[in-house]
Amino acid sequence: xEVRRLAQRAHREPRQLExxxxxxxxxxxxxxxxxxxxxxxxxxxxxVPELRERQAALGGNARAGQAGDLAVGEAHVGxxxxxxxxxxxPERAAAxxxxxxxxxxxxxxxxxxxxxxxxxxxxxxxxxxxxxxxLVRGERTDRNGPFLAREALRLGxxxxxxxxxxxxxxxxxxxxxxxxxxxxxxxxGGLGPTHDDRTIELLARATGRELVLxxxxxxxxxxxxxxxAERLHRPYADFQPGVRKQATLPxxxxxxxxxxxxxxxxxxxxxxxxALPGPPRELQRLWARALEAEPxxxxxxxxxxxxxRVLRFYGASESAVALxxxxxxxxxxxxxxxxxxxxxxxxxxLVVDEGGEGRAQALAAALRGRLAPHLFAEDERPVEELVxxxxxxxxxxxxxxxxxxxxxxxxxxxxxxxxxxxxxxxIVSYADEVKERELGxxxxxxxxxxxxxxxxxxxxxxxxxxxxxxxxxxxxxxxxGPAGGTPDKPVGLVYLHAAGPDGELAADFNLPADxxxxxxxxxxxxxxxxxxxxxxxxxxxx
Numbered sequence: 439x440e441v442r443r444l445a446q447r448a449h450r451e452p453r454q455l456e457x458x459x460x461x462x463x464x465x466x467x468x469x470x471x472x473x474x475x476x477x478x479x480x481x482x483x484x485x486v487p488e489l490r491e492r493q494a495a496l497g498g499n500a501r502a503g504q505a506g507d508l509a510v511g512e513a514h515v516g517x518x519x520x521x522x523x524x525x526x527x528p529e530r531a532a533a534x535x536x537x538x539x540x541x542x543x544x545x546x547x548x549x550x551x552x553x554x555x556x557x558x559x560x561x562x563x564x565x566x567x568x569x570x571x572x573l574v575r576g577e578r579t580d581r582n583g584p585f586l587a588r589e590a591l592r593l594g595x596x597x598x599x600x601x602x603x604x605x606x607x608x609x610x611x612x613x614x615x616x617x618x619x620x621x622x623x624x625x626x627g628g629l630g631p632t633h634d635d636r637t638i639e640l641l642a643r644a645t646g647r648e649l650v651l652x653x654x655x656x657x658x659x660x661x662x663x664x665x666x667a668e669r670l671h672r673p674y675a676d677f678q679p680g681v682r683k684q685a686t687l688p689x690x691x692x693x694x695x696x697x698x699x700x701x702x703x704x705x706x707x708x709x710x711x712x713a714l715p716g717p718p719r720e721l722q723r724l725w726a727r728a729l730e731a732e733p734x735x736x737x738x739x740x741x742x743x744x745x746x747r748v749l750r751f752y753g754a755s756e757s758a759v760a761l762x763x764x765x766x767x768x769x770x771x772x773x774x775x776x777x778x779x780x781x782x783x784x785x786x787x788l789v790v791d792e793g794g795e796g797r798a799q800a801l802a803a804a805l806r807g808r809l810a811p812h813l814f815a816e817d818e819r820p821v822e823e824l825v826x827x828x829x830x831x832x833x834x835x836x837x838x839x840x841x842x843x844x845x846x847x848x849x850x851x852x853x854x855x856x857x858x859x860x861x862x863x864x865i866v867s868y869a870d871e872v873k874e875r876e877l878g879x880x881x882x883x884x885x886x887x888x889x890x891x892x893x894x895x896x897x898x899x900x901x902x903x904x905x906x907x908x909x910x911x912x913x914x915x916x917x918x919g920p921a922g923g924t925p926d927k928p929v930g931l932v933y934l935h936a937a938g939p940d941g942e943l944a945a946d947f948n949l950p951a952d953x954x955x956x957x958x959x960x961x962x963x964x965x966x967x968x969x970x971x972x973x974x975x976x977x978x979x980x
Contacts, residue, residue, distance in 0.1 A: 562621035564590040569627035572602040582626040594741030605843040627716030629700040631680025647688035656685035697909040745790035754812035766804035770797035828972040838914040839902035846961040877901030895935035910938040
């Protein structure tokens, strides 16, 4: 059975490594930051040696690879290279994938050229103040700000800013005063009964409203608190000060209901203020109630939801997308474009104002034409959902065999509701003896080629298909580090193999990074390998 393979390895001398690091630092500084108007993102011209590419048939029939043989996109799996399929200009089409140790997502507004923009004076603006010292210290990640911003855009509001602020009163009050300049200010957190829950008090000060006890709310919170006191076998008197505090609101504010004992609050001043609890699930529940409140309903009557076009690419670097965008003429009037690059995927989001529909359509068509081999979706479905849909459409079952990813590929697949009709299971074979026992990897393959090898990856895939009785399987094996690397098999080297009724497909990449980034990249690459295997014409789909 023929196996298509692209091997990409970087063998660097110390001087080349130093040059590569310098080039990488320059690239991060250039690509990760906003550019002044009129500046073009550049493709780094030097400093990283070309990576080899080959295409072989395992078990015989091997021949030298040619550019025309490359299934476009595999050519860029982990690419720090300047390869180009025959349809492209190597100097223009080739660009490296972003390599950001730590895997930070780079989402930047394209700054390709000066542009005119439609005024947005008619669209209400929304600001979001997210409170919590644990967020500022990096102990937790904010999930509320991104959720609220997406909701605002969906509703036709203009997300103006997200501010994360700690619990210091002076800093929180300053953030609230700044947020109140927007038509809608949504605050999350700081609604509890403790001394450092200051949101309501500072909101009253910032809006110039008197604090007033809401007796009906006090009774409602009191009922919940009495139940908690009984459950904890504590006197209700211990809870009374907190109950009174949480029932005291700025004059004119109304309750949206409780999250535990914390009330969501809506207040109409020059604009509208909504205060919601910090836990994301409770915030989302009370946000739905806030949308039904009369002040917010009146505000939304002025909102105008924008149009959106989404293009998702795999294997094309952010630099290549920016170059294609620039060549297509840039955003133009009425269109805002955002590019997010992470783990070999680049997502382009076009937000379209009234009057910009024609420009957005032309821009999307231009990007589609220039980067067609890398385009894998024009909606927001993640790759795991696409893989499951491809299997479902053909009545195929799926399994994974994982080593360095430790089950992350299976986790991505099973995160999709309804995946059980396709996905059968996973074998995490971290140790060599487990590879032998559970997947049937021959001991001689492990002895001759090692656990991290194309041959072992192929044996893992075939073993998963046989042992789990599935139609399609994908395997991952690699060196995630930080220890365990050797000169021949350095940290960052990963082999992937997918097999199904129509054949097999293999790939590998070698990109040094931290452990989390390597595992995440390997997971994404494995999912795309299956997607390519199942695509009707995998020479035309990355």
